[in-house]
Amino acid sequence: MMKYLITGANRGLGLEFTRQLIARGDQVIAACRNPDKADELTQLADSSEHLEAVHALDITDPDSVAALAKSLENDNVDVLINNAGRLSRGGSPNDFDFDEIQGDFAINAIGTLRVIEAAMPALRRGKGKKIVNISSKMGSIGDNSGGGSYAYRMSKAALNIATRSLAIDLRPEGFIAFVVHPGWVQTDMGGPNGLITPETSISNLIERIDKADMNDSGQFIEWNGNRIPW
Numbered sequence: 125m126m127k128y129l130i131t132g133a134n135r136g137l138g139l140e141f142t143r144q145l146i147a148r149g150d151q152v153i154a155a156c157r158n159p160d161k162a163d164e165l166t167q168l169a170d171s172s173e174h175l176e177a178v179h180a181l182d183i184t185d186p187d188s189v190a191a192l193a194k195s196l197e198n199d200n201v202d203v204l205i206n207n208a209g210r211l212s213r214g215g216s217p218n219d220f221d222f223d224e225i226q227g228d229f230a231i232n233a234i235g236t237l238r239v240i241e242a243a244m245p246a247l248r249r250g251k252g253k254k255i256v257n258i259s260s261k262m263g264s265i266g267d268n269s270g271g272g273s274y275a276y277r278m279s280k281a282a283l284n285i286a287t288r289s290l291a292i293d294l295r296p297e298g299f300i301a302f303v304v305h306p307g308w309v310q311t312d313m314g315g316p317n318g319l320i321t322p323e324t325s326i327s328n329l330i331e332r333i334d335k336a337d338m339n340d341s342g343q344f345i346e347w348n349g350n351r352i353p354w
């Protein structure tokens with residue numbers, strides 16, 4: 125039995141992670157921006173002792189992240205799943221939308237690092253020592269044949285390079301840190317044309333996370349196990 129901390133756990137992939145992990149008997153600490161409006165998550169918390177807590181967390185807000193750190197003071201976390209994210213297009217070369225670009229950076233790249241910093245003491249007390257950052261193929265430079273999506277692509281590419289550094293910096297302590305691409309999934313973000321369901325994406329990702337070892341640290345892994353070019 126492992127204990128997971130999951131951000132953005134109120135809908136989409138974060139909710140599915142929570143569902144599947146508690147169903148198999150793992151413990152989950154769920155975090156989301158508005159627990160008051162997270163009906164499905166609250167129902168899960170009411171019906172399962174494996175959902176340990178639902179924390180209010182806006183990953184862009186230093187006070188909110190500090191409150192999470194405080195709540196973890198006497199706790200341990202085995203696996204951190206940085207799932208919260210936003211997709212904005214960011215305009216075009218003639219008309220960039222810098223607010224969108226900054227906004228996606230604040231969430232996908234910087235917000236994720238804030239959560240990692242807050243969770244480090246609890247992760248150090250844990251036995252899993254895994255940090256999983258949900259990135260996207262759209263953050264791959266090698267895979268970019270479509271152009272556009274400046275905001276999202278730049279923020280996920282930044283998350284990718286940060287994860288490689290985390291893998292190197294934390295390796296001496298035994299941490300495994302890597303990025304995963306969940307596939308094009310039918311969620312609010314992926315839309316109804318997504319190629320796979322949240323159930324398929326997450327059952328595969330959980331298998332990848334379970335099996336991840338030092339050889340996977342610092343790598344960019346797809347839901348089906350394929351390696352993605354940086």
Ligand code: NDP
Nearest residue numbers: 132136137157182183207208209260308309311312313314
């Ligand atoms: P959704 O848009 O369905 O859900 C996004 C989640 O992130 C929500 O829980 C949202 O909370 C949360 N979130 C956004 N901003 C913040 C914030 N500032 N603080 C805390 N939580 C925040 O997306 P998915 O479930 O589809 O995506 C999950 C992850 O997977 C993302 O990182 C995404 O980039 C990645 N991904 C998804 C793909 C897909 O096809 N679906 C493809 C590739 C990657 P709230 O409800 O409050 O807005």
